[in-house]
Amino acid sequence: MKLIDSKTYKNLAKAYAGECQARTRYRFLHYAATQQGYKAIANIIKEIILQEFHHARMLYTFIQTASDEPIANINISSGYPFRQKWDFLENFKFSAQDENLEATKIYPEYAKIAQEEGFKDIAGLFNNLAQVESCHQSIFEQIYAQLSDGSLYKKPNKVKWKCLDCGYEAESKQAWKQCPLCQAEQGAVAIKIQQD
Numbered sequence: 001m002k003l004i005d006s007k008t009y010k011n012l013a014k015a016y017a018g019e020c021q022a023r024t025r026y027r028f029l030h031y032a033a034t035q036q037g038y039k040a041i042a043n044i045i046k047e048i049i050l051q052e053f054h055h056a057r058m059l060y061t062f063i064q065t066a067s068d069e070p071i072a073n074i075n076i077s078s079g080y081p082f083r084q085k086w087d088f089l090e091n092f093k094f095s096a097q098d099e100n101l102e103a104t105k106i107y108p109e110y111a112k113i114a115q116e117e118g119f120k121d122i123a124g125l126f127n128n129l130a131q132v133e134s135c136h137q138s139i140f141e142q143i144y145a146q147l148s149d150g151s152l153y154k155k156p157n158k159v160k161w162k163c164l165d166c167g168y169e170a171e172s173k174q175a176w177k178q179c180p181l182c183q184a185e186q187g188a189v190a191i192k193i194q195q196d
Contacts, residue, residue, distance in 0.1 A: 004066040006117045011110040012063050013074040015126070018106070019056035021080055022098065023049055029095065032088045037187035039164055041143060048136055055129055062122055092144035099137035103130045153186055160192040 003009050026049045033042035063071065081098050084091045111126035146152040153175035161175045162168070166182035175189040 001117055002066070003062075003119065003122075006119070008110070008114040008117050008119050008122055009063070009066055010074065010076055011113060011126075012059050012122065013076045014078040015107070015110060015129070016056055016059040016063060017076065017078065018080060018102065019052050019059060023052040023056065025081075025084055025091075025095065025098075026052060028084070029088075029091055032086075032091070036088060037185050039184075039188040040190035041187075043164065043190075044139060044143070048139065051132060051136075055132070058125060062125065089144065089147050092140045092147065096137045096140035096144060099133045099140060103134040103137060107133065153189065155191075161189050162192040164188045164190055 026045055030042050030045040030049060033039075033045055063074070081094070081101075083097075084094050107126045107130035111123040111130070114120075114123035114126060143152075155173050158171050158173055160169055160171045163179040163182060163184055165184040165188045166179060168179055168181035169192060170176070170180070175186055177186050178184065179188065
């Protein structure tokens with residue numbers, strides 16, 4: 001079977017459209033995080049935005065292999081989420097739900113179809129995308145939970161906090177309101193990840 005004649009071809013286009021839309025929705029989240037002074041959260045979201053871009057790029061590359069000629073249009077009918085509102089906190093919950101849907105239903109189904117149609121490399125792509133989207137779901141759930149319960153800057157045990165603006169580090173259960181070195185607001189504080 002040729003890719004251009006397959007269900008997998010349409011699924012690639014649906015997935016591409018979904019990744020592009022997710023990237024834009026996360027740009028909205030990034031904008032809101034920046035506006036509200038959550039620099040550390042904005043940096044996390046920026047990383048996810050770049051990952052969604054690369055997902056779209058990989059899907060687009062497979063679409064382009066279907067024809068030697070330019071592809072004028074791919075007619076697809078698919079559902080895409082539009083539940084996000086201009087509510088910073090709730091959008092993390094909605095984003096986690098969207099990522100869960102991709103990780104547990106959409107991409108596994110697309111992988112199964114691609115495998116059945118003989119496109120093992122595309123099935124592998126969909127399976128790998130599902131794994132990453134599961135990680136995105138976890139990140140969004142953690143941000144939502146920590147913003148909801150006030151634990152973003154308070155931890156039960158001492159952790160090392162780092163100012164993302166100047167690099168100042170200190171160990172405590174709670175992050176400072178203003179960096180002692182550069183006076184950056186609390187939103188520029190992140191838990192330092194220990195490097196091996």
